[in-house]
Amino acid sequence: MLQIILILVIFIALIIPMGKYLYHIAVDQHTFADPVFNRVDNAVYRICGIEKKEMNWKQYAIAMLVTNVIMVLVGYLILRIQALPILNPNGIGGMEPSLSFNTIISFMTNTNLQHYSGESGLSYLSQMMVIIFMMFASAATGFSVAMAFVRGLAGKTKSMGNFYVDLIRITTRVLLPLSLLIGLVLVSQGVPQNLSANVTVQTIAGKYQDIAMGPIAALESIKHIGTNGGGFLGANSSAPFENPNVITNIIEMLSMMLLPGSCVIAFGHMVRNRKKETKKGKEKKVLIGSEAKPIFAVMLIILIMGVIVCFAAEQAGNPILKQIGLNQSMGNMEGKEVRFGIAQSALFTTVTTAFTTGSINNMHDTLTPLGGVVPLMNMMLNVVFGGKGVGLMNMILYVILTVFICGLMVGRTPEYLSKKIEGKEMKLTALGIIIHPLLILAFSALAIAVPAGLAGISNPGYHGLTQVIYEYASSAANNGSGFEGLGDNTYFWNITTGLVMFFGRYLSIIIQLAIAGSLMIKQPVSESIGTLKTDTRTFGISLFMVILIIAALTFFPAMVLGPISEHLTLWN
């Protein structure tokens, strides 16, 4: 337990300076590294012919969509023709169309749901040109829209910024340097980084085994920094070559927590009303902007609750195994790596789903039913920090909802960050909130109602239902972790999860940008003591309750029939 607390403390210590740095990048303020990066960026602008013109929300969304579509087309092509002998020492064949569709959507949407195994499914060219490239591009896309979104909310500028500029600044100033650094640390811990063919060795038992090679460290670092989560190898971060020891395990967890956490801090700085806080003399040094405090607190509390439940459930072990005489004092070690143990596994599971990364260091399929509820719930909520930037944007939808209800309760037209929340914003917010349960529940219901879906379920009964719901929750939340056990490389699963990932990502982003765009152009209203304060404890508690009742209880019936029934039968 101590190690879990320690990691959370380091997390908070890291995101405060990182959040400030992100804020400086987002509002184009001076940073220490400008002399180097300005040159790099300017060179990129010149080569790509980017004019730094200001965009409104529609232009921004279109620029984002067009850029992503082009990347998808190029990526799809590479996956189909990867059999060519370019950087393909293992002689991997071309990818099947529906799997290619699923894979390219999966990586472009930052989901990284994998219906293939890296060792046998992708050439090194595909790993680098498609997977690693997409990991950078999708993470940068998420950050960019989040920045534009927050600019809209803050309403300090007349435009949402320029998508291309945001995309490049984030890549050169945050993602590339951090990945390089983490990558080198991982290499020092034994993660391979080469372009050699796989090595076949004879084991002590006399059998032959293929040892995977390739640019693993490069992928591994951006996989977590960008909260992507797609493994180079099929076993993801439970494989020793991806995640050799406890140190790398901690580094990987912290890397995926770093940027989503920093986004909340950056948000606090961006929307901060400097005029108000500087009244008493000179500007105060602010660690977390006041508006970000309740949001951050709610996210952190749900995260900690998840860790505790998951840890306790896994530590309790499996009563059936106990009955047949297996000692459960170590907890439920089925599907876990001995080098990580219960604490490191439970924390990794919670973190990877809360921050919607989707890498795994243990098999989620073999978590105890209650332990499995935690990752499932994290993805269903999709607001517990969430993916880079988009988690914050999802959270803001619930903030707007809470503001609306609380605002009425203090007798005023609800307003958030000095902007009135009216019919138009409510319509968009309601839509944004509906999408997530619609995608998860409707597709789950479809999958268990048609033979093509049922065929994938390897474990009938309650657990099978959990497998299905998990798969769609993971897709809709753009998480990408697999419950595994599901036979998902079929036309049905490739296409349906592909659609869920696509709509889960782009519909949400477009709706959220539209909300920000609509709020940006509104005249700010003045603040008085009669105005609803959104930086108070009461508001934080209200926000927590709204998320609990509207987001969590929506999935209550499905959860009851899946993991909760499984738990109740297991323990009776």
Added chain:
Amino acid sequence: MNKGIKTKFITKDILKSSIIGAFTKLNPRYMMKNPVMFVVEIGFAVTLLLCFFPNIFGDEGNNLRLYNGIVAVILLITVLFANFAEGVAEGRGKAQAQSLKKTQKDMQSRILSDDGRETVMSASMLKKGDIVLVKMGELIPNDGEVIEGIASVDESAITGESAPVLKENGGDFASVTGGTTVVSDWLKIRITSNPGESFLDKMIALVEGASRKKTPNEIALNTLLVGLTIIFLIVIVTLYPIAVYSGVRLQISTLIALTVCLIPTTIGGLLSAIGIAGMDRVTRFNVIALSGKAVEVCGDVDTMILDKTGTITYGNRMAAKFIPVGNASEQELIRYAVISSLKDDTPEGKSVVELGEHLSGLHQEINPGMEFMEFTAQTRMSGVDLSDGTRIRKGASDAIQKYVQELGGFIPKDLEAQVNEVAKLGGTPLTVCVGNRILGVIYLKDTIKSGLVERFARLRAIGIKTIMCTGDNPLTAATIAQEAGVDSFIAECKPEDKIALIKAEQSEGKIVAMTGDGTNDAPALAQANVGIAMNSGTSAAKEAANMVDLDSDPTKILDVVEIGKQLLITRGSLTTFSIANDVAKYFAIIPAMFMAVIPQMKVLNIMGLSTSYSAILSALIFNAIIIPCLIPLAMKGVKYKPQRSENMLSHNMLIYGLGGIIAPFIGIKVIDLIISPLLALLGL
């Protein structure tokens, strides 16, 4: 806040019309306007069908027909309750409209043609621009402007105020309202509105709720409720196949019951009632809001611009203090000041008598020998000559000084200083003399209306800034402003200053409210977000405003703002309550649905409800009866106490949020205890 006409919360008439209305409103075309309740009605239709043909969707179970029937009845009652709530709210407005309509009965009017000929025709034929002659005892046929004549008009039909008002051509007293009666002399009136568009027509339509449009906040809230309804429909529709996969075949009526329990029926059923009741509460204060939006905007007001005279002060100067000068004593001054004012019927004179008798404890009588002089603009003093020849005078200081000097008296040295002191404080000094001797000064003060200081404190508590406008000099204005407790003031204020002030406040994103009566206030009334015109004001002012105060009492604006806030708080609180209720309902129905197939599910039955049927029906019954239980709250509004927003939020969250989570746990359990033996008798 209790100034409005007090009526019983619900009368027999309202009850009757509401019950009838509850059934007629079941018409799907009407129900569609309220999507949440429409879903309930569809649920009713389906369960009714299932009552007659229990197996059309392949449901199985014993006594299915009876169970479906019970669900159908509860759903019908739920819809009826919601319709009833709306009916009650409308009924209260309708009763008021009825009394207004009585004045609208067909009347004859005398139209004057250009050459002066009179033609008698029905008032309903009158057009804008027609000129009519109305004589004593006749009703004014339509809204208009007086172009000739002078008469007193009884406006009690509209305002409830029995004292007649004077109407004449020009100025602020030219506008007349249709339906009022001329009680003396005659008036020549130019009609200013077409039939059906008069103020009276508008008022009837408004109080009846006929022309009620959904307000922006209501639209936003409705969107949220529709959104929640869609989410829960998704939950239920997908639950069916998921349950089938788990080996549970759910009955359609159970799914419908769960849907109705989860969607926000409580607020959905009461939403329009809250809106209508809010308008009604404003109307009860004798303020006609020209739209629901206007009432709602009141809740958002940040700045209130108030005229000093008439709004903050009575507008009459009242005696506040007696200041003796020279060698006179205070008792002496009071005695003569009171005697000089005995027959002075002006408010100033009365106040001198009142204060004097109060301070000295002596009561003075009018003697037959007293000869009183009225105040005139020439003498600028009034007074009395006693039978013994004593002449008492009070008046403007310079006039009295001149009078005394003419009689050979002298001016006490401290008079000048005292007079200036009073003037500096914003008061009017009245100097009193007996014969050629100056006794002292009466300090006449502009008095702040009683209770206003507390009201301004209330406003400050909720963050509303008050700005006083006055034509007085800055010194006087500052004194009054400080005494009343307004936040700031504008002295020597001209109408254009007011508009500039409103614009300046609005540019900071503030919502501004103001009251006004004269024509020159019309542009400012139009510029302000909330403009309340006085009914005594000109029609230009009334047209520019979005509310009209029938009693012409400018302080009403304070009440209206509180009603606006209360309206929003009521909506928000009931929404919170409605959503919070879902927690208990989930825990009542979900275990009940699956207990038969998955016995371990009983762990989730934390309320210990007896059977599946009784659990589902208890939740459904709770869901239905909570609507009529909350009708009084919806009508009267949530209790409102001005305080900081944080405190208000925690307070309301505790009652309606936490209360909303706990109440249904208790309610459902109690209903379960009552109905489970009944259901056992019925064989369910």
